[in-house]
Amino acid sequence: MRPPHRVxxxxxxxxxxxxxxxxxxxxxxxxxxxxxxxxxVTVARALLGKTLVRxxxxxxxxxxxxxxxxxxxxxxxxxxxxxxxHHTPRNHSMYLDGGAAYVYFTYGMHFxxxxxxxxxxxxxxxxxxxxxxxxxxxxxxxxxxxxxxxDRLRDTDLASGPAKLCQALNITRDLDAQDLTQSPHLTVERxxxxxxxxxxxxxxxxxxxxEQWTDKPLRFFITANPHVSxxxx
DNA sequence: ATGACGATTTACT
DNA sequence: GTAAATCGTCATA
Numbered sequence: 001m002r003p004p005h006r007v008x009x010x011x012x013x014x015x016x017x018x019x020x021x022x023x024x025x026x027x028x029x030x031x032x033x034x035x036x037x038x039x040x041v042t043v044a045r046a047l048l049g050k051t052l053v054r055x056x057x058x059x060x061x062x063x064x065x066x067x068x069x070x071x072x073x074x075x076x077x078x079x080x081x082x083x084x085x086h087h088t089p090r091n092h093s094m095y096l097d098g099g100a101a102y103v104y105f106t107y108g109m110h111f112x113x114x115x116x117x118x119x120x121x122x123x124x125x126x127x128x129x130x131x132x133x134x135x136x137x138x139x140x141x142x143x144x145x146x147x148x149x150x151d152r153l154r155d156t157d158l159a160s161g162p163a164k165l166c167q168a169l170n171i172t173r174d175l176d177a178q179d180l181t182q183s184p185h186l187t188v189e190r191x192x193x194x195x196x197x198x199x200x201x202x203x204x205x206x207x208x209x210x211e212q213w214t215d216k217p218l219r220f221f222i223t224a225n226p227h228v229s230x231x232x233x
Numbered sequence: 234a235t236g237a238c239g240a241t242t243t244a245c246t
Numbered sequence: 247g248t249a250a251a252t253c254g255t256c257a258t259a
Contacts, residue, residue, distance in 0.1 A: 070240070079240070090255060107241050108252035114240085127240060147243080163241050206240050229241095 036098035064131025079210035082123035110163035
């Protein structure tokens with residue numbers, strides 16, 4: 001009989017006191033690799049109702065329920081950054097394992113946040129398009145404040161768009177390629193499964209160049225949710 | 234070296 | 247409704 005293997009903590013952990021976890025959370029709330037390794041349409045629908053969480057250095061969190069997503073289907077998808085196996089430094093994260101973040105810069109001023117799906121050989125992903133803010137609204141409001149001051153921003157102005165939610169949660173290029181199943185900075189936590197009857201489909205936004213892929217219904221959102229980026233027709 | 238182009242948002246007519 | 251803002255990225259040369 002071999003004695004149970006014990007892993008010594010790294011030295012820097014000596015200074016960090018062990019804090020007992022609340023007995024109510026038996027397992028991590030974080031979604032696992034298995035969740036993300038499915039096809040992007042399945043993941044895009046399954047992500048609705050889950051919580052995107054940004055963990056800040058000071059221990060504070062800002063978070064919101066995912067209420068709108070889009071699926072990008074990889075090599076065959078004319079709208080996808082990985083169309084025709086396009087692979088450059090910018091989109092390299094698309095070629096990581098499911099659960100990686102793919103954060104890219106666009107229009108000279110905005111970031112957008114995707115979650116990679118399937119496995120490293122299949123460059124598919126889901127774009128997170130909108131959140132319903134649930135935690136740290138004061139931080140989100142501060143991050144979003146501009147010409148309109150923070151105290152005049154409505155909750156529906158905080159994260160109702162792919163670049164807005166990145167600004168609200170301070171998601172920038174620094175977080176590109178982060179593994180969301182491990183990252184201390186960005187995670188997705190489990191939540192309710194939204195029934196298909198409450199998930200309308202619509203064409204994706206901002207891809208008029210994508211020819212026959214422009215009108216495919218690969219955008220998913222929670223019915224009648226006021227935080228969705230653009231109201232459906 | 235150069236130029237065209239965005240998986241967007243905001244302000245303004 | 248239309249248009250400006252604003253610049254990293256990549257294909258072309």
